[in-house]
Structure formats: structure tokens, C-alpha cells
Amino acid sequence: MHAWPASEVPALPGKGRDLQIHDTATQGTITLAPGPVARIYVCGITPYDATHIGHAATYNAFDLVQRVWLDTKRQVLYVQNVTDIDDPLLERALRDNQDWSELAERETALFREDMTALRMLPPQHYVGAVEAIPGIVPLVERLRDAGAAYELDGDVYFSVESDANFGKVSNLDAEAMRLLSAERGGDPDRVGKKNPLDPMLWMAARPGEPSWDGGSLGRGRPGWHIECVAIALDHLGMTFDVQGGGSDLVFPHHEMGASHAQVLTGEFPMAKAYVHAGMVALHGEKMSKSKGNLVFVSALRRAGVDPVAIRLALLSHHYRENWEWTDEVLAQAVARLERWRAAVSRPDGISADALVEEVREALANDLDAPAALAAVDRWVELQIATDGDDESAPGLVSRTVDALLGVAL
Template identity: 55%
Template sequence: MQSWPTPHVPELPGRGPGLSLSDTATGTRVDPAADGVGRLYVCGITPYDSTHLGHAFTYVAFDLIGRVWRDAGVEVRYAQNVTDVDDPLLERATETGVDWRDLAADQVELFRGDMLALRVIPPDDYVGVVESIDLVVDAVERLVAAGAAYRVDSDVYADLNGDTAFGGVSNLDRAQMDELFAERGGDPERPGKRHPLDPLLWRGRRDGEPHWDGRSLGEGRPGWHIECAAIAATHLGLPVTVQGGGTDLIFPHHEMSTSHLRLLGDGSEPIRAFVHSGLVGYDGHKMSKSRGNLVFVSALTADGVAPGAIRLTLLAHHYRADWEFTDADLVAGAARHAAWRSAATRPAEGGGTDPEPVLHALRAALSDDLDTVAALAVVDAWARTGSAADTVVIDAVDALLGVDLRA
């Protein structure tokens, strides 16, 4: 699957100090790329309603990880999936009378355009599930052969009893797991399952649904969690340095996909750190497709809002924070964007300030668990000085925050 063009990223003098991140599983701060290698996997969209500000908040946050790593000299490899066949997509296609393939293609193209506008560095591997069927079948057949999966009629389920480390990502109790599993696509009441939480690996063919040759599994299509496990293992290799996404993916999705990787691997932990972005609310509720309270990036840009202003609106909130979007947020983001652009065009008469302290402070803020609130305050202070524009500062804002003040 094609991603989108890579924005220009200026080279900065020296090196950044690395990146300390909050690990969801342990609740501690870690530097998962201390060895100089950053394998980043971020769960992608299910393409039936893209791209709202909740999506954008997540992908801009993980774009920052790649930017800070690169500035620190880390070798970055980034993979992202697209769940281009799944129940919600099929349901929306049926509701609208649009072929599910056309709906997916249209929404993926919209997502590409939004990411390009927001200057998000694209993944090295942008991978759809439909093009990864063989990878999923390989993984499920291996789990069946190892006795870590079993059949219920034409479907195949993972056997969680074989994974003694299950639960270590979310650290939820059983009641919480049961509730979330049922809410988020699980089928705890399915007769024949060995454990209510066992996740679906392969859904056998149903009339009226898309299906593929699953070899020994029979015709069907992939379950949700195994797709990310198979794509991450194939395109990045293990261990993955950071597994990322919104907090709503911690359970069951990241718990289950990590369990699959554990059972497919050599027994060692397949993920070094789990990093999760907060959820964006609107009109009193989490921004979600099911509720319909969505603010779309494409709608904002169509109304003339500068993509840089949208990006600064998002960066004004720490990536782990849940927050409620209001029009005032966008007004503030636009005002900040205008002030920074004005500062970037100030003439050189009278000389400027030393850019090194600004660059150092910006790097320090971002290395501290992506503290964008502090980072934006650094640039705000620079913009207020009234001194001449400095190329190093302008380049740093571009390279580290992804905001091109020259545009």
C-alpha cells in the first residue's frame, strides 16, 4: 500500500539527548531506543471515517517520536497497518450502499492527504490487511501447529491459557477485562471457546462477506489482533521498540496482539515499551465514529485553517492527556502559528539572539516524554523577543515539531 510523500526535515547542529518515554505496561519511564535502534509500530486506521482530530492527535504524537529519535541519531524503522477489512468497515459499506473496497480506498486516500498536510513523516512500511492475508495465515497456522490455537466450527481462536504473561500490558483485573472485551469487539459468550477472553484469529467464511484462501484454515478472513502481530513481526522484526496507539487500544488490542507475538516468538518479550496517546473529546464525549461527534482535519483545511495551526492546536496538549476540543483551542493554535511565522520573517537588522539555548531547551523538553507544552513555551518565548529571525531556530521548529514556518 502506498503511503504519502515525506516532508523535508532539516538537519540540525549537534545531536539531541535521546528520548525518555512513559511505558504503559510498567508505569515507568524508559529509553527503549538506547541501543540506537527504533522500531516503531503504530496501529493504523480502519478506513471508514477518516481523519478526525482524535486520529490526528495520535499520529502527530508518534511522528514526534520518530523526529526526536532521528535528531538523536537513532536508526528509525516505522511500520503502520491499515485495517482495510473489518466488521465496522463492512457495516458502514452496507449502510451507505458503497462497495467496501471503494469505501476503504476513498478513506485511505483522505487519510494520506491529511497526513501530508500535517507534515507527518510516513511509515517505511504502510501495510494493508488485505495485502497481508498470507502473513496472517502463516501466523495462525503456526499457532495451531504449536497447540496455541484451536477451532470452534470454522473459526480459529488463540488459547490464552498458553500465555502465562497475559495481562501484563494493561494490568487490568478480570472484571475490567471482561467488560472491555465485550465492548470492543470480543465475543466472550461464544459457545465452544475454552476461555471467554480467547480472541478470534481467523473468521471462517460467511455468506455475503469477503473471504480469502486460508489454506489449512479454510476460507475466511483475519481476526483483528493477529493482523498487527503478523505485520509487526514481518516488517519490523522483534523486539519492536515501541508499540503505539491511543489508550483505547491498550485492551484488548495491544494485550492480545502482544500475546500472539509472545506465542509466535522465542518466549522473550516482543515489545520493549508500550506508548499510548490520550483521547480527544468533543461535545462532552470522546470523539468517535460510533457517536458521530467528529471534527475532521479535511473539513478544517477546506475552511481555510492552516495545517500548521491544526498541528500546533494538537501539540498544545501533552500526548498522554485526554482533552476536550473547543473552537478556542483552534483559535489559540492559529494565533500561535501566526505569531511564530511573523517571528520567522523578522529582518536581520540589529542582529539576533544566540539560537543555541533555544535549540537546547527545545530538545530537552521533547526528550522528557515529549513535553510539547514546554516545547511550545520555548518557541513562544523566542517569538516574543523581537530579535531577528534565526535559521537554526526555524529549522528546529520544522525538524522537531513538524511546523514549517517558511511555508
């Protein structure tokens, strides 16, 4: 599966700072100091209804992570999956009388278009669950043969008790885990499971549903969590720098994935930092496909909204914040974009050397994009109100917000 084209990231004078970021597992701020190649895995979409503002906010957060790393003169190895086979996709295809694979292909293509328009840096490896199946099957077999998985009516489940470190990502108690498992794709009440929290690794073929050759597992399709584990281990290895996604993935997805990987490799942890973006609401409720209260990036683009303004709207909220999308949020972003473009359109201006460092400092501090925007706003106000004579300033500001914030002026 191919990703989307990359926009050029301008080089800035000097060098950026190492990223300090909030780690869900430790509930504290840690400093990430990767080697020459920083490694990040971000969980991708289930392509049956893409791309809403909640998606965009999540991928914007991890785009900033990449930009901070690139500014430190590191390379970035970024991997993202596409869950192109799963129950929600099949249910949507059945509801709309569509072929599930055509639905997945169409929505994935739309997602690529939206990511390109928003100038999100693409992953080097963009991998669908279906194409990952040949690598998933051996992992499930290894877990089963090691006694960390078991069969139940043809399905294969992972035993959470096989991982001594289970629970160290979410830090939730058993009852909270059980409730979230029931809400987020698990089946804690299924009779015959050794532990209600045990997640499915391989689902035996169901009548009328797509299935694949699973070797000794029989025909079927992979569970949700093992999909990301197989892709991450294949392209990043263990103990990569950042595992990212929305906060709704903390449990069960990232917890279960970590346990799968840790049992498979005997290493801990799967990732050095577990980083999660907040949820975006609309009309007082979390924006979600199940509720249908979605604002789509593609719809905004068709209505003539500049994608750069959409990006500025996302940047106006801290990535870990839960916030609400409103017409006012978008209007403020449109107005900010107009001010910024007017300021950098001048042939000269006030020095921007200090601004570069302010933006770097803000982003290195747990991706504080609102503080970075405020720093640019201050420069813009002075630029409009003051006669400067630095001919390089407007261009330096343009390159800075492009390189570090993904905002093209």
C-alpha cells in the same frame, strides 16, 4: 500499499537526547536507547471514516517520537497498518450501499492527504490487512498446531492461557478485561470458547461477506490482532522499540497482539515500550466514529484552516492527556502561528542556541510538546520586544520547530 510523501527534516547543530517515555506495561518512565535503527510500529486506521482529530493527535505523538530519534542521528524504521477488512468497515459499506473495498480505498487516500498536509513522517512500510493475509495464515496455522489455538464452528480462536505473560501490557483484572473485550470487538459471551477472553484469529467465511483462501483454515478472513502481529514481525522482528497507538488499544488489541507474538516466537516482550496517546473529546464526549461526534482534518482544511495551525493545536496538549477540541483551542493555535511567523520573518534577532536545547530537553522528557511550545513562545516574545543582531537566529528557530515539532514557518 503505498504511504504518503515525506517532508524534509532539517538537520540541527549538535545532537538530540535519548527519549524518556511513559511505558504502559510498567506504568513508569523508561529511557529508550535504540541501536542505529530505531524500530516503531503504530496501529493504523480502519478506513471507513478518516481522518478525525483523534486520529491526528495519535499520529502526531508518534511523529514526535520519530523526530526525537532522527535528532539523535539514528535512522527510523516505522511500520503502520491499515485494517482494510473488518466488521466496522463492512457495516459502514452496507449502511451506505457502497462496495467495501472502494470505501476503504477512498478513505485511505483521504488519510494520506491529511497526513501529508499535517507533515506527518510516513512509515517505510504501510501495509493493509488484505495484502498481509498470505503472511497471516501460516501464523494462525502455527498457533493451532502448537495447541495455542482451537477451532469453534469453523472459526479459530487464540487461547490466552497459552501465554504465561498474558496481562502484562494492560495489567487489568479479568473482569475489567471482559468488559473491555465486549466493548471493543470481542465476543466474551460466545458459547464454546475455552476462555471468555480468547480472541478470534481467523473468522470462517460468512454468507455475503468477503473471504480469502486460508489454506488448512478454510476460507475466511483474519482477526484484528493477528493482522498487526504478522505485519510487525515481518518488518520489525521481536522486541522492537515502541508499540504505539491510542489508549483505547491497550486492551484488547495490544495485549492480545503481544500474546500472539510471544507464543509464536517464545520471546518476551514483543515491544520494549507500549506507548499510548490520550483521547480527544468533543462536547464532553470522547470523539469516536460510533458516536459521530467527529471533527475531520479534511473539513478543517476545506474551510481554509492552515494545517500548520491544526498541528500546533495538537501540540498544545501533552500526548497522554485526554482533552477536548474546541474553537478556542484552534483559535489559540492560529494566533500562535501568526506570532511565530512574524518573529522569524525578521532579518536578525536574539540568539536561539539555548532554545534548540530547551526544545530538545522538553521532547526527550516524555514528549512534552506543551513545554516545547512554551520555550518557543518565550523566544518569540523576546524577539518581538528586543533588538537582536544574530542574523542566523530566525533561520535556526524555523529549522528547530520544523525538525522537532513538524511545524513549517
